[in-house]
Amino acid sequence: MNPISRREFVTLTAAGVLAAPGVFHSRSAYAQASLTAQQIVDRIRQRAGVEWKTATVDAFKAGDPATAVKGIATTAMATMDVLKEAVKAGANLVITCEPTFYSRADSPSPGGARRGGPAGPDAVFTAKNEFIERNGLVVWRFSDHWRLRTPDPLSVGLADALGWARFKAADDPRLITAPVIALDSLASDIKQKLNIGGGIRIVGDPRSRIQKIGLLPGTTAIQAALSLFPKVDAIVGGEVREWESVELARDKATAGENKSLILIGRVVSENPGMNAAAQWLKTVVPELPTTWIPVTDPYWRPA
Amino acid sequence: MRRALTAGDIVSRIKANLGIPWRDTTYRDTFKFGSADTEVRGIATTVFCSFDVVRRAAEAGCNLIVPHEDTYWNDRDDVTVVSGDPLYKTKVDFMTKNNIVVFRIHDHMHSQRPDFLYVGSARALGLDSKYETAPQSHRFVIPETTLGALAADFQKRLGAKAIRVAGNPNAKVSRIQLGVGYATPAVNNPDVDVVVSGELQENDGGFDSPEYVLDAVSLGINKGWIMLGHAVSEEEGMLEMAQWIKAFTPEVPVQLVRAGEPFWVPKI
Numbered sequence: 335m336n337p338i339s340r341r342e343f344v345t346l347t348a349a350g351v352l353a354a355p356g357v358f359h360s361r362s363a364y365a366q367a368s369l370t371a372q373q374i375v376d377r378i379r380q381r382a383g384v385e386w387k388t389a390t391v392d393a394f395k396a397g398d399p400a401t402a403v404k405g406i407a408t409t410a411m412a413t414m415d416v417l418k419e420a421v422k423a424g425a426n427l428v429i430t431c432e433p434t435f436y437s438r439a440d441s442p443s444p445g446g447a448r449r450g451g452p453a454g455p456d457a458v459f460t461a462k463n464e465f466i467e468r469n470g471l472v473v474w475r476f477s478d479h480w481r482l483r484t485p486d487p488l489s490v491g492l493a494d495a496l497g498w499a500r501f502k503a504a505d506d507p508r509l510i511t512a513p514v515i516a517l518d519s520l521a522s523d524i525k526q527k528l529n530i531g532g533g534i535r536i537v538g539d540p541r542s543r544i545q546k547i548g549l550l551p552g553t554t555a556i557q558a559a560l561s562l563f564p565k566v567d568a569i570v571g572g573e574v575r576e577w578e579s580v581e582l583a584r585d586k587a588t589a590g591e592n593k594s595l596i597l598i599g600r601v602v603s604e605n606p607g608m609n610a611a612a613q614w615l616k617t618v619v620p621e622l623p624t625t626w627i628p629v630t631d632p633y634w635r636p637a
Numbered sequence: 638m639r640r641a642l643t644a645g646d647i648v649s650r651i652k653a654n655l656g657i658p659w660r661d662t663t664y665r666d667t668f669k670f671g672s673a674d675t676e677v678r679g680i681a682t683t684v685f686c687s688f689d690v691v692r693r694a695a696e697a698g699c700n701l702i703v704p705h706e707d708t709y710w711n712d713r714d715d716v717t718v719v720s721g722d723p724l725y726k727t728k729v730d731f732m733t734k735n736n737i738v739v740f741r742i743h744d745h746m747h748s749q750r751p752d753f754l755y756v757g758s759a760r761a762l763g764l765d766s767k768y769e770t771a772p773q774s775h776r777f778v779i780p781e782t783t784l785g786a787l788a789a790d791f792q793k794r795l796g797a798k799a800i801r802v803a804g805n806p807n808a809k810v811s812r813i814q815l816g817v818g819y820a821t822p823a824v825n826n827p828d829v830d831v832v833v834s835g836e837l838q839e840n841d842g843g844f845d846s847p848e849y850v851l852d853a854v855s856l857g858i859n860k861g862w863i864m865l866g867h868a869v870s871e872e873e874g875m876l877e878m879a880q881w882i883k884a885f886t887p888e889v890p891v892q893l894v895r896a897g898e899p900f901w902v903p904k905i
Contacts, residue, residue: 391841411840411848414855432840436825436849444825456825458849461856477841522903535799535866535900553838556711560722575712575819576836576867576899577685582710582724584899585688589727597900600839601847632839632847633801633864635902636789 371427371472372399374406374619381618384482392479395434396442396463397472403427406624408612410604412473414462416627421469423625428473429611431480431604435459440475480611481552487614488551488607492570495606496527498547509565510547517542517568517594524570524596529628532635533602537583538594544568551603556582559595568594572603601629642888644701644738645673647680650885651742655749663744669708670729671738677701679889682879684872685896686739688728694894695735702739702894703878705746705754705871706818714741746878747820753881754817757874758865762791762833764815775815776829784808784831784861791833797869799900803850804831804861818871824860825849831861835870868896 371394379386395412405425409416412430420428433440442463444456466473480487489507493499503509515523518540525534548566550558556578562569563586574580574597583595605628612626648668652659669686679699683690686704694702708728709719719725732739746753755775759766768777782790785806792800808830814822816834823844824832832846839847846862853860876893883891 413848414852418855433845433848436845437843438841454827456827457858458825458852458856462852518903522905525903525905532801532902535801535902537899537901540901553841556718560710560719563722573839577706577712577819578710580867580899581685581687581707582719582722585710585728586724588688588692589724591724632803632851634806635800635802636785636792 368402369619369621370399371397371401371403371474374403374427374622375399375474377618378476378615379479382479382483384479387478390478391433391438391440391475392477393475395430395440395473395475396466397470399472401426401470401472403472403622405622406612406615406619407627408476408608408615408624409627409629410601410608411629413629414465416629417462417465417469417471419627420471420625423627424623425625426469426471428471429476429608429615430473431475431477431608431611432601433475434473435462476611480607487610488604489549491606491608491610492549492551492603495609496524496570508549508562510549511545512547514543514545516540517544517596520544520547520568521596524598528598528602528605529631530598530602531631531633533597533599533631533633535597536594537580537597538568538587542567542592542594544594550574551607553600554579559583563593567592568596570596570598570603572598573600599631599633602631605629641676642886643673644668644671644675644677644740647677647701647882647886648673648740651882654881654885655745657745657748657750659745664713665743666741666745669714669739669741670732671736673738675700675736675738677738677889680879680882680886680891681894682875682882682891683894683896684868684875686741687896688724688731690894690896691728691732691735691737695731695737697892697894698890699892699894700736700738702737703742703882704739705741705743705875705878706867708739708741742878746874752817752874753877754871754874755815757872757877758817758870759815761795761873762815763794764813777813777815779811779813781809781811784810784859787813787831787861788863791863791865795865795869797865797898799866799898799902800869801864802861803847805854805859808854808859808861810859810861816870817874818867821846821864823849824853824862830859831863833863833865835865835867837864866898866900869898872896 407420407425550571559579681694681699810830821834821837824846
């Protein structure tokens with residue numbers, strides 16, 4: 335018999351987990367003391383250090399929030415492959431940056447998301463729901479508020495993954511000053527370090543000398559590129575609208591400005607930031623194991 | 638003396654020949670630079686009114702540029718968004734010096750029948766009309782191939798470098814839904830194996846097809862997603878647009894000035 339420690343007893347009682355302290359058996363006490371997905375999310379909300387928005391995508395997307403959590407997996411996108419890996423790792427709470435059910439609405443059935451096709455069940459939606467239910471998974475999205483933290487954890491994560499931790503500006507992790515390198519070498523370097531397949535695309539003169547680099551992980555509008563370009567030689571971004579920042583970069587190259595754009599894809603750019611989320615969660619939920627599961631680049635190119 | 642042909646005259650002919658009523662509510666299909674009274678010596682159509690396209694149009698003697706997309710790096714061509722960047726002034730100064738007029742044709746081109754963007758893209762991709770399920774369906778049933786072979790064929794035909802494909806390269810496919818530019822169909826239509834289009838946001842939109850394709854692959858369901866890039870996807874249709882304008886504008890030369898693919902990819 336493992337007697338429960340005095341400290342744990344106080345913690346559990348204070349948390350209101352034990353309805354009738356003194357009559358428990360230690361083993362069942364541990365079981366009762368286990369954290370639910372809802373309790374973990376409540377803790378994240380308390381510890382995030384940002385004001386919680388009323389309109390937000392950060393919500394439960396699948397599973398029962400009352401589920402006792404055995405382990406946590408963070409990921410940029412809760413794909414089927416990621417969910418399978420989470421199960422293998424013993425995690426049943428998946429914390430994802432991007433949607434689970436293929437749209438911002440994140441509805442677990444195709445509903446209005448089916449475009450131009452006949453109505454009826456969708457085999458992919460059905461199978462994903464079944465997998466989640468069968469394995470007792472809970473999926474919670476953590477995007478809006480994770481990005482709001484200072485310094486921006488997605489930029490910090492991306493800089494660290496690219497080996498630029500010591501090159502970050504002290505007051506802005508998006509700004510990197512690294513040893514001078516040619517754009518084509520930089521692009522190959524990034525492709526290898528982030529294990530990118532066909533999702534990397536570059537605008538600019540391959541022979542450009544790059545020293546100052548700006549990071550725009552995730553998806554960004556023209557305003558972000560316009561404000562960052564004056565400070566850097568190249569922007570490493572996730573996703574932009576091609577009629578905005580891509581054409582801006584192309585025109586800058588035409589005008590002879592030493593400005594380049596390296597697009598690595600939205601999800602790939604968010605991978606390291608969700609690794610950073612896993613490291614942070616270990617401090618927020620030290621009782622449970624937390625694993626980061628990277629998403630493979632969705633894209634390839636014909637040979 | 639012959640009255641000079643102005644940019645305004647040509648725009649009037651475009652409106653008259655469209656076959657659909659002109660909608661003045663469009664913010665896209667308007668003059669983006671220069672005066673309607675400017676005498677036109679030559680016309681260049683293009684997918685993007687990039688600085689490089691403006692220069693090459695001027696070199697070719699074309700001072701009316703008819704792009705499908707924006708000139709100032711935002712869809713509304715709102716200059717207040719971009720005027721703080723010195724490049725805006727550089728581009729505008731060049732256009733002023735070269736007596737350039739820019740008139741965008743976007744919304745009406747997509748409403749016109751046929752929509753030349755689809756005609757041009759299908760032509761360039763080798764999607765013959767005999768494969769189209771019905772006129773304007775933009776759905777093609779081709780002899781069965783693999784996703785890998787199809788993507789390789791498209792890449793070769795277009796000479797494009799940065800085509801992006803999601804899906805199993807060995808998946809057997811024959812039913813293609815063609816989109817253009819950002820008008821990219823969702824991939825979960827059960828009657829469709831492959832969606833081919835220009836661009837679309839990866840996630841958090843109306844339908845996130847790349848994630849759906851990854852999950853379909855994981856389940857052994859054949860789905861493919863081929864993104865050509867916005868410029869590559871819509872460039873070809875501007876050749877059809879040039880030919881169409883030429884038919885009712887015999888006084889001046891009309892040509893396509895290609896914007897080209899903006900991207901390159903690492904060798905390793």
